[in-house]
Amino acid sequence: MKKFNLLSMLVLLIMVVSACGGGSEETAISEDGVLKLGETGLFKTDKGDFEVVLNDIRYEAGGDGEKSKRGTYIVASATVTSRSSQVVNIEDILPFKIFVDEVVNWNNETYGNEYSFGSQIGGEIKEGDSVNGDIIFDSRESDSYTIILGGKTNPNKLVWELTADDFK
Template sequence: MKRMVQLIFVILISISLIACSTKNGEEAKESDNNVVNEENNDGKDNEDADSKDNDGDSGKSSSEITTEDQLDLKLGDTGKFDTTLGTYEMTVESAELLEELDGKEAQFDYLILIDLKLKNTSDHDLDVDDIMTSLEVTDNLEGSVFFDASPSFDSVEVLTGTIQPGEEISGQFITEAYEADEYYFREDPGNVAAGGSNQVIWTIPADEAK
């Protein structure tokens, strides 16, 4: 009888030790999970902070472009651009169709030379080269287009460099052109479709560019 009591006592102690070991193991696992979760949260918080910082450096987003399209401008009119680069105004003062310039003949029918005035209406500097590379001429809104080639001509006043807030500069745009009744000077539709700018289009009748 005494041996049986001792056996039962040993069994109870063993069960108690196993229970304590299991409980301690679960507590340790839960503690590890808490540490991992805290580290993950810290990482996520840091990523969110970095994302906010990057957003602040990226300038305007496409959702902030609110200026309406201007699709029927004429020579002498000023168009207002609202882009991810910033805002600016451009005036197409005059246009001229040429068969050659600086000893270079038109590869197609004409060269079209456009006199421009550009004003920075943003609160920060703008890169004029980025502005000029987004402009194009076409005689068919659904057809082929031509981009600025002003750096290739010595006598053309190239629009380049940086323009400060409120500053206004003048220069020229020149490119190839086919013979047509009218021409369109506009923002690249691809840039517009991507949300980079509103659309601005000038219609230039051929008889006003001679």
């Protein structure tokens, strides 16, 4: 009887440790649904898959003759990690759009534009590499924003719903 109790306790202990993950922690990666700042989404393209995180978001006024056409610049700091087996130009895979109050406002600013603030994400990325940079939108201020990565031709879309409270 004692052996049975000892064996039962050992099995139970193993199950509890296994359920707790044994101390290792893995980051969840979403392929759909609404993401928050800091959460990782998996963006699938015909050039491969990419992990995308919007790290933070802020307003910028511009400077040195940089005047927003719509009122302000919205700058989203992003990290992109490649799972693609080929070298890919970041500009070719990131069709970001911003919706302000549920109305499409504008696509991100043309890559290659230089601003006195931020550094637009760009360049080439290969499997396993990560690139950090900014996605810049010419927009207006609001209480709610939706940033979407992807479109009709992509296998999936990533969506970040944000409020003014999310801005630095």
